[in-house]
Amino acid sequence: MIPTIKWEDNCIYIIDQRKLPRKKEWLVCQTLKDVITAIREMAIRGAPAIGVAAAMGLALGSQTIKTESYEIFRRRFLEMARQMKLARPTAANMRWAAERMIRVVEMMDDNNVEEIKRAVRKESQSILDRDIEINKKIGQNGLGFIPDKATILTHCNAGALATGGYGTALGVIRAAHEAGKDVHVIVDETRPLLQGIRLTAFELMEENIPVTVIVDSASGYLMQKKMIDLVITGADRIASNGDTANKIGSYQLAVLAKVNKIPFYVAAPLSTFDPDLKNGDLIPIEEREPKEVISFAGHLLGPEGVDAFNPAFDITPAKYISAIITERGILKPPYKGSIRALFGTDVK
Numbered sequence: 001m002i003p004t005i006k007w008e009d010n011c012i013y014i015i016d017q018r019k020l021p022r023k024k025e026w027l028v029c030q031t032l033k034d035v036i037t038a039i040r041e042m043a044i045r046g047a048p049a050i051g052v053a054a055a056m057g058l059a060l061g062s063q064t065i066k067t068e069s070y071e072i073f074r075r076r077f078l079e080m081a082r083q084m085k086l087a088r089p090t091a092a093n094m095r096w097a098a099e100r101m102i103r104v105v106e107m108m109d110d111n112n113v114e115e116i117k118r119a120v121r122k123e124s125q126s127i128l129d130r131d132i133e134i135n136k137k138i139g140q141n142g143l144g145f146i147p148d149k150a151t152i153l154t155h156c157n158a159g160a161l162a163t164g165g166y167g168t169a170l171g172v173i174r175a176a177h178e179a180g181k182d183v184h185v186i187v188d189e190t191r192p193l194l195q196g197i198r199l200t201a202f203e204l205m206e207e208n209i210p211v212t213v214i215v216d217s218a219s220g221y222l223m224q225k226k227m228i229d230l231v232i233t234g235a236d237r238i239a240s241n242g243d244t245a246n247k248i249g250s251y252q253l254a255v256l257a258k259v260n261k262i263p264f265y266v267a268a269p270l271s272t273f274d275p276d277l278k279n280g281d282l283i284p285i286e287e288r289e290p291k292e293v294i295s296f297a298g299h300l301l302g303p304e305g306v307d308a309f310n311p312a313f314d315i316t317p318a319k320y321i322s323a324i325i326t327e328r329g330i331l332k333p334p335y336k337g338s339i340r341a342l343f344g345t346d347v348k
């Protein structure tokens with residue numbers, strides 16, 4: 001399985017996903033700024049993966065803070081975390097990871113700064129290692145939704161590359177394949193950045209899992225023709241009522257699945273939940289540059305000067321989601337109750 005990110009020789013190595021599947025190249029990040037740029041420019045992407053990158057980036061940044069004063073260290077670390085959280089706005093995992101790192105710093109207020117730097121680095125590694133374990137658990141928890149023979153539609157990339165490893169939605173598919181189930185995956189190409197055809201198809205082929213790529217607009221046709229047994233996607237942020245942000249196009253898949261009586265599942269770790277948000281309307285949706293829509297690989301596709309709008313995510317209302325698969329088990333509607341049971345009574 002292709003690795004996503006690793007820490008080596010006081011640098012962060014990121015597989016540059018912009019170059020996949022043609023080239024497997026490590027991008028070496030030596031500073032916090034390098035990591036923020038890698039996230040913003042999507043050398044690394046996918047909610048859990050950018051959470052791990054945020055944690056590691058903060059560990060890297062913390063090493064450059066030259067002071068023996070806890071207060072100065074803390075202030076500079078908080079500023080780094082603030083900058084990191086701004087890199088991409090939709091995925092909850094970025095904020096979750098940054099908050100975990102801040103908690104380590106704040107709990108060590110009577111330790112010396114060098115010890116705190118070591119603890120912060122250790123925490124970032126444990127966020128990576130734990131993410132892989134969590135995904136394997138999600139895979140096992142989702143197995144019951146996959147028939148022994150199934151054609152599964154997925155969107156974008158919620159695989160090893162989108163996480164610390166193994167994947168969420170693709171983790172469930174991987175687990176089904178490992179359990180001997182006969183799965184065939186239909187992958188939306190996922191315009192404009194083509195995470196489906198470039199990354200998901202690549203990951204599945206590496207594992208010898210049968211895969212067929214379709215253009216995004218073909219999914220309704222396949223559902224109508226009963227060529228899809230279930231849909232499974234990842235998530236970037238899940239509000240306390242179950243409304244889910246994921247790659248643009250997920251909402252229309254969920255509606256089409258409902259109309260065609262096909263189950264639509266979301267697979268996500270608890271770090272993707274935002275129990276402070278009442279509903280999906282409050283999830284910030286990243287708008288990326290129009291050039292991603294109007295050009296590809298440096299070639300302009302449309303007429304010179306054409307306008308384009310490029311929201312990177314959309315919100316699938318909870319009512320279209322058949323179940324949410326987490327490392328702690330399956331959440332079923334009504335989600336408000338099941339999410340409250342997971343996160344405690346103070347969810348919004």
Ligand code: MRU
Pocket residue numbers: 045046047048091155156157158159162163167168169195233234235236246247248312
């Ligand atoms: O813009 P991206 O490529 O970061 O979007 C990724 C997705 O939408 C994934 O489906 C989501 O982050 C879940 S990844 C396990």
